[in-house]
Amino acid sequence: MHWHCKKRQSRKLYNMSGLGYLIKEGFHSIWNNKIMSIASIGVLFSCLILTGAAAMLSVNVSQAVENVGESNVTTVYLKNEVSSLQAVSVMRDIEKIDNVAGCEFYSKEDAIASFKGELDSVYEYMQGDANPLPNAIKVTMADLAKYDDTIKEIMKIEETDSYSNAGEVAKTLTRISSLIGNMSFWIILVLSIISLFIISNTIRATMYSRRYEISIMKSVGATNTFVRIPFIVEGMFIGLVSAVLSILGLMLLYNILMDLVQSTIPFDAIPFGSVAGVISLCFIVAGVGIGTLGALFSIGRYLKKEGNEILGW
Amino acid sequence: MIEFYNVSKVYPSGTHALNGISLSIKTGEFVFIVGASGAGKSTFLKLIMREEEPSGGRIVINGKNLSRIKRREIPYLRREMGIVFQDFRLIDKMNVYDNVAFAMRAVGATADAIKKRVPYILELVGLAHKAKRRPSELSGGEQQRVSLARALVNNPSMIIADEPTGNIDPKMSYEIMKLLNAINEQGTTVIVVTHEHELVNSFPGRVIEINQGKILRDSY
Ligand SMILES: Nc1ncnc2c1ncn2[C@@H]1O[C@H](COP(=O)(O)OP(=O)(O)OP(=O)(O)O)[C@@H](O)[C@H]1O
Ligand SMILES: [Mg+2]
Numbered sequence: 001m002h003w004h005c006k007k008r009q010s011r012k013l014y015n016m017s018g019l020g021y022l023i024k025e026g027f028h029s030i031w032n033n034k035i036m037s038i039a040s041i042g043v044l045f046s047c048l049i050l051t052g053a054a055a056m057l058s059v060n061v062s063q064a065v066e067n068v069g070e071s072n073v074t075t076v077y078l079k080n081e082v083s084s085l086q087a088v089s090v091m092r093d094i095e096k097i098d099n100v101a102g103c104e105f106y107s108k109e110d111a112i113a114s115f116k117g118e119l120d121s122v123y124e125y126m127q128g129d130a131n132p133l134p135n136a137i138k139v140t141m142a143d144l145a146k147y148d149d150t151i152k153e154i155m156k157i158e159e160t161d162s163y164s165n166a167g168e169v170a171k172t173l174t175r176i177s178s179l180i181g182n183m184s185f186w187i188i189l190v191l192s193i194i195s196l197f198i199i200s201n202t203i204r205a206t207m208y209s210r211r212y213e214i215s216i217m218k219s220v221g222a223t224n225t226f227v228r229i230p231f232i233v234e235g236m237f238i239g240l241v242s243a244v245l246s247i248l249g250l251m252l253l254y255n256i257l258m259d260l261v262q263s264t265i266p267f268d269a270i271p272f273g274s275v276a277g278v279i280s281l282c283f284i285v286a287g288v289g290i291g292t293l294g295a296l297f298s299i300g301r302y303l304k305k306e307g308n309e310i311l312g313w
Numbered sequence: 314m315i316e317f318y319n320v321s322k323v324y325p326s327g328t329h330a331l332n333g334i335s336l337s338i339k340t341g342e343f344v345f346i347v348g349a350s351g352a353g354k355s356t357f358l359k360l361i362m363r364e365e366e367p368s369g370g371r372i373v374i375n376g377k378n379l380s381r382i383k384r385r386e387i388p389y390l391r392r393e394m395g396i397v398f399q400d401f402r403l404i405d406k407m408n409v410y411d412n413v414a415f416a417m418r419a420v421g422a423t424a425d426a427i428k429k430r431v432p433y434i435l436e437l438v439g440l441a442h443k444a445k446r447r448p449s450e451l452s453g454g455e456q457q458r459v460s461l462a463r464a465l466v467n468n469p470s471m472i473i474a475d476e477p478t479g480n481i482d483p484k485m486s487y488e489i490m491k492l493l494n495a496i497n498e499q500g501t502t503v504i505v506v507t508h509e510h511e512l513v514n515s516f517p518g519r520v521i522e523i524n525q526g527k528i529l530r531d532s533y
Binding site for chain 1 (some may be wrong): 355362385390391392394395396402404415416419420421425467497526
């Protein structure tokens with residue numbers, strides 16, 4: 001019996017290469033704790049899908065704003081009897097108004113020309129004197145916040161008749177988009193907290209089911225870092241699975257929804273592919289982050305209380 | 314080397330478990346700790362392992378003052394000790410081999426080191442042929458030998474056993490003590506808490522008797 005002569009040598013062999021073992025332990029935990037793991041994945045999945053849906057909605061709305069947009073250009077229509085020549089002097093007057101950054105004449109001929117190709121019969125029928133459209137001026141404003149006042153000033157000019165409310169639509173859409181932004185911030189916050197809570201509980205459950213092993217590990221001199229690793233692996237993996245599932249789920253959901261919407265209202269939806277990279281990255285970072293954080297919370301509490309001592313005696 | 318200087322322990326409940334204990338256990342000694350139930354024997358061991366901290370006095374182990382060491386140093390202190398429990402503390406979902414290997418994995422040993430060391434230690438406690446069995450398929454004496462193997466596998470400088478024979482029959486108890494004695498002969502310090510006077514009398518060693526938290530007797 002000469003086990004002591006090996007002492008120095010075997011000491012040197014201790015290092016962190018047990019990492020593979022610890023990672024395997026993490027996966028074992030997930031498997032042994034299937035129901036809780038599935039619940040965690042479900043909650044985190046729902047959280048990410050909702051977040052993603054809000055993001056996609058937001059992106060589409062701001063795209064729509066841009067389309068409607070050139071949003072600070074307002075078309076001011078002149079009265080029917082106002083000729084092109086008179087229009088030029090009206091344009092000068094408008095240019096003098098505060099907050100008007102620029103004007104562009106948009107003649108009735110230009111207006112009717114826009115029907116060409118799309119509505120050729122109308123275009124042909126309404127040439128020359130038959131053109132019922134008014135002359136107009138495209139006004140660019142410097143600051144949209146002063147939109148209402150500026151419009152009021154413009155409408156004071158006698159020759160003006162009406163104005164297109166593209167700016168109004170843009171304003172409404174912008175308001176909706178920021179409302180969505182605000183709401184999603186809170187939804188995301190609440191859901192993240194819930195996910196964090198569920199994941200940390202799942203991992204706490206694993207920890208309690210393995211308290212006996214942990215106490216043995218601690219009694220033979222395992223460091224807290226070492227005890228932590230399998231649980232962190234568990235949290236990260238739950239986060240990763242949730243992220244991957246929700247990326248696929250969101251893609252499916254988005255494509256189905258957009259097909260549905262586009263069959264009723266024609267509009268240019270942003271293709272999922274164009275944002276897939278960013279969304280995937282965000283989801284994976286968020287999922288793995290929440291999973292890891294949840295694990296760290298529960299381990300921190302456990303090791304501070306029960307796990308620091310060797311259980312029972 | 315374990316040194317106690319006027320160590321006392323009062324539990325939060327108000328129980329005075331130890332009252333001014335001073336002693337020194339040298340490397341390579343074989344020490345029995347005896348005393349009535351509630352005398353403070355387990356408390357003495359818990360202080361050595363730093364599972365509990367003393368309320369007064371100073372404990373020095375292998376030159377390290379336990380009141381001064383940082384929390385993250387505790388695991389390394391414990392690697393100096395092999396601990397044996399009365400109730401074996403084996404994990405039944407693992408076989409005998411894995412129960413012993415587990416202690417090496419827990420301190421980050423390489424797969425290579427584990428493969429070399431575990432069979433060697435199992436051979437040592439005479440259980441190489443039962444490596445693939447579950448602990449529940451073994452007798453009490455065999456289970457305690459597995460637990461002893463686990464305590465030894467990380468090459469500690471001392472073995473600390475709290476009533477290691479408390480749950481096994483006299484014949485097996487004798488075998489366990491013989492094993493502990495053999496380990497001691499190789500230079501490992503062995504500290505055994507026991508109730509069994511016959512065992513104490515059958516083996517040479519220092520006997521420290523604790524009574525109501527004080528040392529009543531300390532003799533060879
Ligand atoms: N964690 C604790 N909290 C409060 N009191 C404790 C604690 N552990 C032990 N005690 C008390 O301290 C005293 C000494 O206990 P200890 O476990 O050291 O005795 P022991 O000599 O090991 O007894 P036994 O032979 O029954 O194992 C007892 O009165 C016990 O009730
Ligand atoms: Mg005791």
